[in-house]
Amino acid sequence: MAEFTMPSLGADMDEGTLQEWLVRPGDPVHRGDPVAVVETAKSTIEVECFHTGIMTKLLVEPGTTVPVGTPLALIEASEKSPPARQAPSEGEHAERAAPGDVREPPGALGAAPAPSTLTPRTPDHTEAGPLARRAAESRGVDLGSLHGSGPGGRVTRADVEHAAADRPGTGTPRTRVTPFARRLAAELGVELATVTGTGGNSAIRASDVRRAAPGSPPAVPAPVAGAVPLASSAPSPSGDRTGAMRQAIAALMSRANRDIPHYYLSTTVDMAAATDWLRAHNHRSPVGERLLPVALLLKAAALSAREVPDLNGFWTEDHFTAGDGVHLGVAVSLHGGGLVAPILHHADALPLSELMKVLKDLVTRARAGRLRGSEVSGASITVTNLGDQGAESVFGVIHPPQVALVGFGRVVDRPWAVDGLVGVRPVVTATLSADHRATDGAVGSHYLEAVARLLQHPEHL
Amino acid sequence: MDRADALDMVKEAISSVVPGAEVADLALDGEFREVLEMDSLDFLNFVEALSEMSGVRIDDEDTPRLTTLSASADFLVTHAR
Numbered sequence: 001m002a003e004f005t006m007p008s009l010g011a012d013m014d015e016g017t018l019q020e021w022l023v024r025p026g027d028p029v030h031r032g033d034p035v036a037v038v039e040t041a042k043s044t045i046e047v048e049c050f051h052t053g054i055m056t057k058l059l060v061e062p063g064t065t066v067p068v069g070t071p072l073a074l075i076e077a078s079e080k081s082p083p084a085r086q087a088p089s090e091g092e093h094a095e096r097a098a099p100g101d102v103r104e105p106p107g108a109l110g111a112a113p114a115p116s117t118l119t120p121r122t123p124d125h126t127e128a129g130p131l132a133r134r135a136a137e138s139r140g141v142d143l144g145s146l147h148g149s150g151p152g153g154r155v156t157r158a159d160v161e162h163a164a165a166d167r168p169g170t171g172t173p174r175t176r177v178t179p180f181a182r183r184l185a186a187e188l189g190v191e192l193a194t195v196t197g198t199g200g201n202s203a204i205r206a207s208d209v210r211r212a213a214p215g216s217p218p219a220v221p222a223p224v225a226g227a228v229p230l231a232s233s234a235p236s237p238s239g240d241r242t243g244a245m246r247q248a249i250a251a252l253m254s255r256a257n258r259d260i261p262h263y264y265l266s267t268t269v270d271m272a273a274a275t276d277w278l279r280a281h282n283h284r285s286p287v288g289e290r291l292l293p294v295a296l297l298l299k300a301a302a303l304s305a306r307e308v309p310d311l312n313g314f315w316t317e318d319h320f321t322a323g324d325g326v327h328l329g330v331a332v333s334l335h336g337g338g339l340v341a342p343i344l345h346h347a348d349a350l351p352l353s354e355l356m357k358v359l360k361d362l363v364t365r366a367r368a369g370r371l372r373g374s375e376v377s378g379a380s381i382t383v384t385n386l387g388d389q390g391a392e393s394v395f396g397v398i399h400p401p402q403v404a405l406v407g408f409g410r411v412v413d414r415p416w417a418v419d420g421l422v423g424v425r426p427v428v429t430a431t432l433s434a435d436h437r438a439t440d441g442a443v444g445s446h447y448l449e450a451v452a453r454l455l456q457h458p459e460h461l
Numbered sequence: 462m463d464r465a466d467a468l469d470m471v472k473e474a475i476s477s478v479v480p481g482a483e484v485a486d487l488a489l490d491g492e493f494r495e496v497l498e499m500d501s502l503d504f505l506n507f508v509e510a511l512s513e514m515s516g517v518r519i520d521d522e523d524t525p526r527l528t529t530l531s532a533s534a535d536f537l538v539t540h541a542r
Contacts, residue, residue, distance in 0.1 A: 279521060282520075282521045283521065287512045287518075287519065288509055290505060290509075290521070292501050294501065333500075335498055359502070360506070363502050364506075367480075387500045387501045388500075389494075389495075389501075
């Protein structure tokens with residue numbers, strides 16, 4: 001029997017609040033499936049499980065705050081994977097949508113797993129713009145099943161609307177509801193039929209119910225004190241959330257400044273080649289495939305980390321351990337204040353178009369509070385990019401246990417000498433904050449030189 | 462496309478990329494990027510949404526003109542077929 005425990009979702013996390021279960025006892029689970037929603041001081045994270053098998057027992061009620069490492073559920077591991085997941089049949093939908101909360105498995109433990117009722121995770125490789133995606137979400141249309149009529153097979157909003165209209169039984173859309181959301185709806189007096197689900201396959205989740213609850217302001221999760229068992233440890237209202245976020249950042253950054261002897265380097269990079277290449281690329285690409293300068297900067301940062309591995313990894317117990325790949329944390333500022341740093345895994349190997357797509361998705365979900373556990377922990381180096389409205393340079397604080405933080409300021413036009421002549425060129429200030437315990441300035445310089453060199457050949461990024 | 466339609470599209474495109482934005486409160490001639498703290502990714506998503514809704518191709522060179530609700534609506538009206 002394997003335990004599913006409260007994961008550590010970053011160096012700054014000591015405890016987390018189990019907000020919602022996404023599975024029920026008896027459900028088959030696969031390694032990598034999101035099974036629970038955990039709220040930390042900084043964000044709300046969908047947590048994946050590390051085992052494949054049957055979820056046999058949920059040990060912790062939603063609303064409970066427990067320390068990292070506390071067992072949350074038991075999974076009976078299976079030798080071989082449960083049957084491949086398929087789209088659930090009508091009957092299974094009805095069964096799954098039946099009233100009632102967390103139930104015991106239908107058969108005795110060890111009985112053959114029931115045919116999977118989990119939603120197949122939609123592979124996110126369908127080309128569709130934000131409008132089409134939003135329309136698909138609100139109408140419960142699976143983007144992967146559509147043939148796009150837009151340029152390059154791109155799914156447009158019209159495609160989604162046609163699909164929604166053509167679907168049999170449109171009048172009574174199937175509703176999928178997570179158990180916690182169902183209970184919350186009952187307690188708050190929310191009619192589920194009026195709620196738009198934002199979960200996988202438009203499943204209605206607790207946060208959707210809270211948003212639909214009478215008197216709750218749109219898009220701001222209302223406090224749920226009293227709505228869940230153990231109300232004293234229920235997730236905090238959004239006002240406290242900002243405070244909690246500040247405290248988490250304060251604790252981590254204070255620790256970083258106390259423990260890490262930082263050294264700082266800076267270099268100015270000519271961005272003429274990169275911006276010219278970008279302009280030409282964007283001119284010939286449909287709007288959905290356009291790139292921003294940040295894509296080039298992140299890719300150059302990742303490739304340089306591969307080239308200078310001493311900066312890519314972790315300082316723990318008085319020694320450096322190299323990362324097992326370049327997992328680039330990207331600092332994302334949240335609109336309500338605060339920061340999260342979701343991760344571009346193996347960013348050095350991602351083609352620019354893919355990197356851009358993953359980045360858009362991560363940033364959107366980071367701001368909507370919908371990241372997964374694997375997307376927030378384990379970065380081997382972090383980049384902070386101020387974008388086109390920020391300052392010219394940034395010297396960041398390293399995110400422990402990492403040993404380096406790369407900063408990019410705004411791309412600005414400046415006088416610049418080329419071949420003995422002064423001209424106006426777009427330039428960017430690239431900076432490095434690095435841990436002097438792990439490396440010296442020579443290594444750091446090597447890194448920034450690599451970044452500057454790579455950005456002169458954007459076509460090879 | 463008349464200007465009222467264009468304005469509605471601009472507003473809808475903004476709401477689709479900045480959830481919770483009080484689009485109704487935006488001044489017609491206010492710089493919405495600043496008001497809503499939209500970064501370059503948000504803005505790219507806005508351009509993508511607007512282009513998709515209106516069928517108007519919006520090149521990178523055009524985007525500096527999309528600063529206010531009015532200017533964006535004017536751009537759509539001028540470039541719609």
